[in-house]
Amino acid sequence: MIQGIKQGILDKLYTLYGDEKSYLYDEQEQGFMPGSFWVIETSGAQEQVVGQRYLRTEHIDVRYYGTEAGGTAELHGIADALTDALEYVTDDEGLVRGENMNYQIEDGVLHFFVDYRVHLWKQKKRVPYMETLEQVQHLKEG
Numbered sequence: 369m370i371q372g373i374k375q376g377i378l379d380k381l382y383t384l385y386g387d388e389k390s391y392l393y394d395e396q397e398q399g400f401m402p403g404s405f406w407v408i409e410t411s412g413a414q415e416q417v418v419g420q421r422y423l424r425t426e427h428i429d430v431r432y433y434g435t436e437a438g439g440t441a442e443l444h445g446i447a448d449a450l451t452d453a454l455e456y457v458t459d460d461e462g463l464v465r466g467e468n469m470n471y472q473i474e475d476g477v478l479h480f481f482v483d484y485r486v487h488l489w490k491q492k493k494r495v496p497y498m499e500t501l502e503q504v505q506h507l508k509e510g
Contacts, residue, residue: 370409370426373464373484376457377407377430384453402435410481414488422488430454432478443478447471450480457484 378391390404407430414424430450434443454466466482473479 369424369459369461369486370412372459372461373426373428373457374407374409376459376464377428377454380453380457381405381407381430384449402433404433406431406433417487420490420492422490424486424488426484426486428482428484430480430482432480434476434478436476440473443473443476446478447480450482454480454482459486461486 381389381391388403390401392404392406407428409426410429411427412425413427414422417423432443432446434440434446450471451469454469456463456465458464464484464486466484468483469481471478471480
């Protein structure tokens with residue numbers, strides 16, 4: 369599920385910027401080029417709602433490493449574009465809506481935070497039904 373959401377985010381980023389930017393989602397921390405995105409899952413949670421229904425929340429940080437020429441104006445422009453683009457992404461199951469969007473700029477890096485909540489239905493283990501039942505009944509007279 370999380371890989372599907374990450375791929376949906378990368379697809380949206382590629383739709384916005386094409387080949388002019390680079391996109392990463394692996395656990396690499398070295399070798400970032402200015403003008404590149406890095407999609408990270410910061411945390412995730414799952415809670416049982418009712419019965420077999422669960423709610424899973426994925427907290428995503430889309431980092432953008434700005435160029436020196438662009439400055440903070442470039443970072444604010446990217447944040448505005450991400451707000452519109454990441455509202456809905458397509459994962460393995462269909463559309464997922466982004467919530468709680470916010471961003472911060474720190475040392476020339478844009479951190480764009482977004483949460484994706486997905487409702488899940490977990491199947492119970494199937495237990496075979498009883499095949500036959502024999503019942504013996506006695507009446508007490510009295």
